Amino acid sequence: MATQHSRSAARLMMAPAVFLLLVWMLVPLSMTLWFSFRKYLPLRGGDLGWAGFDNYVRFVTSSAFWPSVMTTLIIVGGVLIITVVFGVLLAMLLDQPMWGQGVVRILVIAPFFVMPTVSALVWKNMFMDPTNGLFAHLWKFFGAEPVSWLSQASLESIIMIVSWQWLPFATLILLTAIQSLDSSQLEAAEIDGAKPVSRFYHIILPHLGRAITIVVLIQTIFLLSIFAEIFVTTGGAFGTKTLTYLIFQRVLESQNIGLGSAGGVYAIILANIVALFLMRIVGKNLDT
Amino acid sequence: MGRIQLKQVKKSFGDVTVIPPLDLEINDGEFVVFVGPSGCGKSTLLRLIAGLEDMTDGKIEIDGQDATSLPPAKRKLAMVFQSYALYPHMTVRKNIAFPMRMAGMDQAEQDKRIASAAKALNLTDYLDRRPGQLSGGQRQRVAIGRAIVREPEAFLFDEPLSNLDAALRVGMRMEISELHKKLATTMVYVTHDQVEAMTMADKIVVLQAGVIEQVGSPLELYRAPRNKFVAGFIGSPKMNLIEGAEATKHNAQTIGIRPEHVEVSTTDGLWQGTVGVAEHLGSDTFIHVHGVPGCDPMTVRVGGEIPVTHGDTVFLTPNLQHLHRFDAEGLRLA
Numbered sequence: 211m212a213t214q215h216s217r218s219a220a221r222l223m224m225a226p227a228v229f230l231l232l233v234w235m236l237v238p239l240s241m242t243l244w245f246s247f248r249k250y251l252p253l254r255g256g257d258l259g260w261a262g263f264d265n266y267v268r269f270v271t272s273s274a275f276w277p278s279v280m281t282t283l284i285i286v287g288g289v290l291i292i293t294v295v296f297g298v299l300l301a302m303l304l305d306q307p308m309w310g311q312g313v314v315r316i317l318v319i320a321p322f323f324v325m326p327t328v329s330a331l332v333w334k335n336m337f338m339d340p341t342n343g344l345f346a347h348l349w350k351f352f353g354a355e356p357v358s359w360l361s362q363a364s365l366e367s368i369i370m371i372v373s374w375q376w377l378p379f380a381t382l383i384l385l386t387a388i389q390s391l392d393s394s395q396l397e398a399a400e401i402d403g404a405k406p407v408s409r410f411y412h413i414i415l416p417h418l419g420r421a422i423t424i425v426v427l428i429q430t431i432f433l434l435s436i437f438a439e440i441f442v443t444t445g446g447a448f449g450t451k452t453l454t455y456l457i458f459q460r461v462l463e464s465q466n467i468g469l470g471s472a473g474g475v476y477a478i479i480l481a482n483i484v485a486l487f488l489m490r491i492v493g494k495n496l497d498t
Numbered sequence: 499m500g501r502i503q504l505k506q507v508k509k510s511f512g513d514v515t516v517i518p519p520l521d522l523e524i525n526d527g528e529f530v531v532f533v534g535p536s537g538c539g540k541s542t543l544l545r546l547i548a549g550l551e552d553m554t555d556g557k558i559e560i561d562g563q564d565a566t567s568l569p570p571a572k573r574k575l576a577m578v579f580q581s582y583a584l585y586p587h588m589t590v591r592k593n594i595a596f597p598m599r600m601a602g603m604d605q606a607e608q609d610k611r612i613a614s615a616a617k618a619l620n621l622t623d624y625l626d627r628r629p630g631q632l633s634g635g636q637r638q639r640v641a642i643g644r645a646i647v648r649e650p651e652a653f654l655f656d657e658p659l660s661n662l663d664a665a666l667r668v669g670m671r672m673e674i675s676e677l678h679k680k681l682a683t684t685m686v687y688v689t690h691d692q693v694e695a696m697t698m699a700d701k702i703v704v705l706q707a708g709v710i711e712q713v714g715s716p717l718e719l720y721r722a723p724r725n726k727f728v729a730g731f732i733g734s735p736k737m738n739l740i741e742g743a744e745a746t747k748h749n750a751q752t753i754g755i756r757p758e759h760v761e762v763s764t765t766d767g768l769w770q771g772t773v774g775v776a777e778h779l780g781s782d783t784f785i786h787v788h789g790v791p792g793c794d795p796m797t798v799r800v801g802g803e804i805p806v807t808h809g810d811t812v813f814l815t816p817n818l819q820h821l822h823r824f825d826a827e828g829l830r831l832a
Contacts, residue, residue, distance in 0.1 A: 392581060392583065394579045394580075394581050394583040395583045395584075395585060397550050397570075397577075397579070397583065398577065398579060398583035398585075398644075399585075399596070399600075400550070400569075400570050400571065401548060401549075401550070401570045401571060401575070401576065401577050402571070402596050402597035402600055402644070402648070403571035403597055403600040403601055404571075404596075404600045405600075408600060412585070412596070413585060416585075416587040417586075417587070419587070
């Protein structure tokens with residue numbers, strides 16, 4: 211259908227968009243790379259010249275580096291597990307016919323509309339505050355000692371807050387996937403003698419494979435760079451310093467742009483390693 | 499044994515009654531076809547037998563035992579769906595094995611049954627493929643294979659051929675009929691296609707709006723339709739129904755004559771008309787004749803070829819032996 215002429219016209223017309231996207235990506239990337247090889251201290255003399263691989267070596271050898279990588283992976287992994295498991299359960303629940311279905315579905319999606327900063331503040335002050343929070347009152351009602359969530363169980367608390375934000379996204383995607391399941395498959399399985407649990411494992415779960423893959427991939431991209439939730443709640447203390455947060459501290463608190471940029475390059479590498487693993491594990495679901 | 503009895507079975511969805519109380523008996527080894535226009539409740543009736551829908555009222559007995567509240571899996575019935583309902587992520591082998599796996603059958607027996615089903619259905623070369631890599635006819639055979647290996651008391655087919663093209667449909671029709679002869683198991687088959695019903699059934703159940711209009715063998719229905727609806731539904735092309743003066747001559751509200759029971763002549767006959775469309779099929783010629791009083795157009799069938807075209811005048815004479823008479827309620831007059 212496409213002639214030589216229409217193809218070259220199409221390329222010409224797509225060119226501005228492609229160019230814009232390339233510039234959008236390449237300029238910050240090359241600036242990060244450039245600064246990562248400079249000794250650049252804005253408040254202590256500015257650009258102090260070529261630094262070679264000093265920044266890279268210093269960033270990795272810092273005692274905060276490996277713990278921050280671990281923290282990042284734990285948060286991403288924890289949130290993924292919670293959102294996928296509960297997302298599947300919630301999606302199956304919402305797929306059942308019930309009174310007020312439309313309203314319930316909108317309510318379930320609501321957390322996704324709350325800004326990360328706001329939701330973190332709400333959780334921190336209204337739920338997790340050790341003296342005035344709802345959890346503290348609940349604990350006291352049952353005669354237990356209130357937990358100071360953000361210091362005693364800091365990582366778990368942050369995983370909980372972030373999971374709460376992302377659960378609607380997972381639920382929504384999985385709900386649409388469940389709705390696309392041909393009901394006669396379930397009926398056939400029922401006649402074939404499959405109990406509800408077997409029907410879930412043999413029919414529903416494989417059908418959801420592709421949707422789960424998409425949820426995992428998209429969430430990983432966003433979760434690797436969570437920042438607001440940590441900044442607002444613990445400020446990176448109590449073992450909640452992720453790689454993103456460490457870079458932020460290097461750049462703004464230590465005023466060392468070169469070191470921070472080197473950290474940024476490590477973050478890119480980490481993201482790629484994670485992506486590679488994910489593609490290996492779940493990517494095959496996207497074929498066929 | 500696969501004897502199924504429906505006693506005063508009733509189904510409503512909310513206030514809408516889809517199936518008013520009906521009785522039906524399906525004998526062991528019979529090939530029963532439910533036929534009717536779409537929305538007549540034939541699929542619902544099949545799903546009631548399968549246990550996929552709950553009955554509003556009434557009783558279903560399978561082999562003399564009350565199965566009304568049995569779950570689908572316990573009824574020892576196998577069902578083949580219109581959409582095939584194969585499990586897309588499993589290979590053909592696993593699809594066929596699924597009911598046996600669920601029943602916890604041992605592996606050797608499973609393999610044996612899969613092998614014999616695959617051989618019977620020409621699927622041996624496709625056992626390791628997924629349903630997505632098969633053609634429509636092959637998918638249909640996998641669905642049948644999945645039903646066979648359970649060795650059920652009865653097979654339920656829900657419009658299994660409607661997703662296939664015309665040539666394949668004729669082939670599969672034959673295969674299912676042969677399967678029935680070989681297994682001698684009860685089969686209940688739902689279709690809206692009266693040709694399928696006529697060619698396959700031992701017993702046809704004609705349904706309209708949830709009501710059984712007539713039950714009988716294909717030829718009984720063809721020879722003596724109980725009312726106007728069955729008369730018009732069974733037979734292809736449709737029976738011509740004539741009202742008015744011509745019908746009164748025979749002391750009936752309506753008379754019916756099948757296209758194959760009308761003599762066509764270009765010179766003389768009882769009724770005169772002009773040819774609208776003549777369909778020349780070679781073996782037969784179907785002529786739609788306009789201008790016959792009380793029936794316009796009248797369809798007639800002539801064996802072989804007859805040289806008439808649009809606008810020609812023809813004369814028609816009904817074979818009175820094959821005339822059907824109906825009263826004001828549309829019921830057959832003896």
